[in-house]
Amino acid sequence: MKYKIKSRIWIEADGNILLGEGRISLLKGIEETGSLTKAAKSLGMSYKKAWSLIDAVNSRSEKPVITTSIGGKGGGGAQLTPYGKSLVIAFETINKNCWEFLDEQISKTKL
Amino acid sequence: MKYKIKSRIWIEADGNILLGEGRISLLKGIEETGSLTKAAKSLGMSYKKAWSLIDAVNSRSEKPVITTSIGGKGGGGAQLTPYGKSLVIAFETINKNCWEFLDEQISKTKL
DNA sequence: AGTCGTTATATTTACAAAGATATAACGCAA
């Protein structure tokens, strides 16, 4: 049987998207580079889109996920908070578990 | 904790989407109405889009999912094959199981 | 004071996805 099952998960707060796969990638890029500009570039994403994504994340989460600073040495930067790191880990864990669950489900289904 | 987790699943064949939530809704509409036109209308979808969706489904599935006829009494129609019905049931079962699984996963995660 | 690289924001442009419209073909029934 050549069918494959795929999925996308996301977390909502008050009906608005808080985190999805794209935002998680962005958060990880920020963690690695310390810069929103660099993270966006590494993902082939425009700065504007990256900024609007992290703005949405910060405004909808219970606690700050990313902190930013303008000016100063290096021009400024962006950092992932400990809360943000825990969100990334939780999301990726659940996502991986979901994939495994679905593979198991499709394998026990005869089509 | 006010976060909710959501998901969408789909089935691929050779890297192309075979079935997703929208296509499943369309198949169910065809099963109920016996007509592609009526099914599309009931979903607020254009006939063209509905046709291209079922064309993709039929061309990618291992066995026919929908049969159509032109002309004749009532002008023609579309019917879901037994294989198509089994696909709908399998998809909806797995989808429901996935939702339950994810709710369980998020509930045991402390954010 | 001036430079630098960044965050923050508005405005314009481009493009792809969706929708609207038109038309042909089909086969049963009156």
Next chain:
DNA sequence: TTGCGTTATATCTTTGTAAATATAACGACT
């Protein structure tokens, strides 16, 4: 043979989203 409601298909238009462009503000450091 004409009408009807459907499937099937092409073409044009619209629209919503993504991308590109431009500009301002900021603060450390030289």
